[in-house]
Amino acid sequence: MNIEQPRIKIRGLSKRxxxxxxxxKVDLDIMPGKSMxxxxxxxxxxxxxxxxILGLLKPDSGEILVDGExxxxxxxxxxxxxxxxxxxxxxxxxxxxxxxxxxxxxxxLLRHGENKNTARERASEVLAWVGLPNIEDLMPSELSxxxxxxVGLARTICHKPDIVFLDEPxxxxxxxxxxxxxxxxxxxxxxxxxxxxSITHDMKSAAMISDHIAMLCHGRIHRxxxxxxxxxxxxxxxxxxxxxxxxxxVNCSAWGKxxxxxxxx
Amino acid sequence: xxFLQSFGALFEALLTQLGLxxxxxxQVAKLIFTAPRYPRFILNQAEEVGVQSLPVVLLTALFxxxxxxxxxxxxxxxxxxxxxxxxxxxxxxxxxLGPVLVGLMVAGxxxxxxxxxxxxxxxxxxxxxxxxxxxxxxxxxxMPRVIAATLMLPLLVVVSDFIGIYGxxxxxxxxxxxxxAVYLEKSTEFMxxxxxxxxLVKAAFFGMLIGVIGCTEGFNCKGGAAGVGKATTRAVxxxxxxxxxxxxxxxxxMFG
Numbered sequence: 001m002n003i004e005q006p007r008i009k010i011r012g013l014s015k016r017x018x019x020x021x022x023x024x025k026v027d028l029d030i031m032p033g034k035s036m037x038x039x040x041x042x043x044x045x046x047x048x049x050x051x052x053i054l055g056l057l058k059p060d061s062g063e064i065l066v067d068g069e070x071x072x073x074x075x076x077x078x079x080x081x082x083x084x085x086x087x088x089x090x091x092x093x094x095x096x097x098x099x100x101x102x103x104x105x106x107x108x109l110l111r112h113g114e115n116k117n118t119a120r121e122r123a124s125e126v127l128a129w130v131g132l133p134n135i136e137d138l139m140p141s142e143l144s145x146x147x148x149x150x151v152g153l154a155r156t157i158c159h160k161p162d163i164v165f166l167d168e169p170x171x172x173x174x175x176x177x178x179x180x181x182x183x184x185x186x187x188x189x190x191x192x193x194x195x196x197x198s199i200t201h202d203m204k205s206a207a208m209i210s211d212h213i214a215m216l217c218h219g220r221i222h223r224x225x226x227x228x229x230x231x232x233x234x235x236x237x238x239x240x241x242x243x244x245x246x247x248x249x250v251n252c253s254a255w256g257k258x259x260x261x262x263x264x265x
Numbered sequence: 266x267x268f269l270q271s272f273g274a275l276f277e278a279l280l281t282q283l284g285l286x287x288x289x290x291x292q293v294a295k296l297i298f299t300a301p302r303y304p305r306f307i308l309n310q311a312e313e314v315g316v317q318s319l320p321v322v323l324l325t326a327l328f329x330x331x332x333x334x335x336x337x338x339x340x341x342x343x344x345x346x347x348x349x350x351x352x353x354x355x356x357x358x359x360x361x362l363g364p365v366l367v368g369l370m371v372a373g374x375x376x377x378x379x380x381x382x383x384x385x386x387x388x389x390x391x392x393x394x395x396x397x398x399x400x401x402x403x404x405x406x407x408m409p410r411v412i413a414a415t416l417m418l419p420l421l422v423v424v425s426d427f428i429g430i431y432g433x434x435x436x437x438x439x440x441x442x443x444x445x446a447v448y449l450e451k452s453t454e455f456m457x458x459x460x461x462x463x464x465l466v467k468a469a470f471f472g473m474l475i476g477v478i479g480c481t482e483g484f485n486c487k488g489g490a491a492g493v494g495k496a497t498t499r500a501v502x503x504x505x506x507x508x509x510x511x512x513x514x515x516x517x518x519m520f521g
Binding site: 096 | 301386389390391393394395396397398399400401405
């Protein structure tokens with residue numbers, strides 16, 4: 001019997017900040033080469049989940065197995081070594097503003113002793129893929145939001161990671177640029193078999209880039225579906241989220257009903 | 266009760282902060298023994314800490330030497346001991362004012378810039394990004410800065426010692442008509458090498474304090490732009506205070 005092992009297996013992951021419970025025993029499996037999208041309202045701990053996997057936050061309990069190896073049990077040195085197979089696109093791109101674009105993109109290569117010319121060539125190559133040729137020597141402050149995000153994506157994939165994390169890859173971009181980014185992600189996923197874990201509020205993006213969609217609600221995985229179930233699934237919380245309504249099981253419709261009072265002149 | 270509670274909270278915050286500094290220092294000390302040490306970044310930071318601070322430090326030292334000469338002239342003139350001006354200027358510059366004033370100036374300049382730069386990197390997730398690019402942020406950002414500050418402060422102090430003594434010389438000789446040969450002779454007559462070295466040891470220690478405190482404040486900063494502002498202020502205030510406090514204890518220890 002050959003049951004494939006999940007690439008990332010999360011069991012009982014809990015995290016609280018002071019008295020506020022963010023993650024409450026989350027269980028989640030991500031199979032190799034699959035694209036998992038985590039959706040959920042703001043503040044439900046989607047970013048915290050990713051940061052726990054990456055070792056940027058220390059969870060209170062639970063385990064995170066990557067290819068069967070418990071990453072939480074590793075020491076700092078070993079964790080850093082594991083990061084070589086990981087790429088992460090931050091919400092605000094998080095480019096290093098003291099370095100030119102190409103050094104940003106080739107950062108991981110340069111830090112691991114890659115020859116400067118080779119690294120620069122690789123950076124140019126990856127930048128061309130994301131549709132940004134000839135910007136190697138610009139500084140990050142000279143880039144627009146969409147460009148910064150694409151440079152961020154280039155940096156994420158430059159060292160050929162096999163697990164890629166994307167934190168709201170399309171948030172804050174115009175619809176056309178969102179589509180460009182989504183297509184890049186799909187190509188990255190389909191073309192190279194990279195395992196992708198993304199966070200998004202953008203349902204169009206979620207439908208486009210994922211094999212599985214998991215909804216995080218009240219610190220737990222509320223429901224897991226595939227993109228073609230998006231229109232048919234009857235879970236009330238999920239429906240409310242997908243359709244973007246204030247009324248529903250998560251009732252927010254009462255908020256702001258006295259707003260007229262607040263601005264009455 | 267309320268009073269005791271707030272006092273306790275303050276004490277707890279203080280201990281937490283001291284613990285953070287100690288842990289940064291401990292980690293940096295551990296990292297120094299393994300590669301990569303990023304010599305290029307250490308050089309860059311040394312340029313920032315040392316060369317860029319020269320104008321400020323030189324001006325401070327020059328005027329300190331000048332005012333020391335003027336003040337001690339006014340007093341020594343009363344009992345015709347003007348030749349002792351040189352002793353006062355050189356000994357107080359070398360032993361005390363050189364390291365402390367350079368420390369304070371650099372704390373304002375460099376401590377603030379470390380905290381602001383690292384704080385901004387923290388709130389814009391650049392420090393997290395370093396980690397995901399398998400680079401230890403502690404090693405990449407903090408270690409070069411702490412090393413550079415520790416090495417450059419003594420060098421700045423050497424320069425400021427000379428400039429300060431020259432400031433005193435200029436005032437005594439050109440303004441107060443003292444004998445230049447006597448001044449130079451008296452400058453070194455009562456000075457021992459120990460006086461000079463103790464100043465350098467102090468300076469290295471102050472440099473380490475500035476580096477560790479500035480970097481720790483920035484590295485652990487929270488809460489957006491306001492957080493960066495707070496971290497910067499605290500970096501400057503805390504490093505200045507600790508320079509003055511440790512100055513006393515170092516003096517007591519080395520000459521005790």
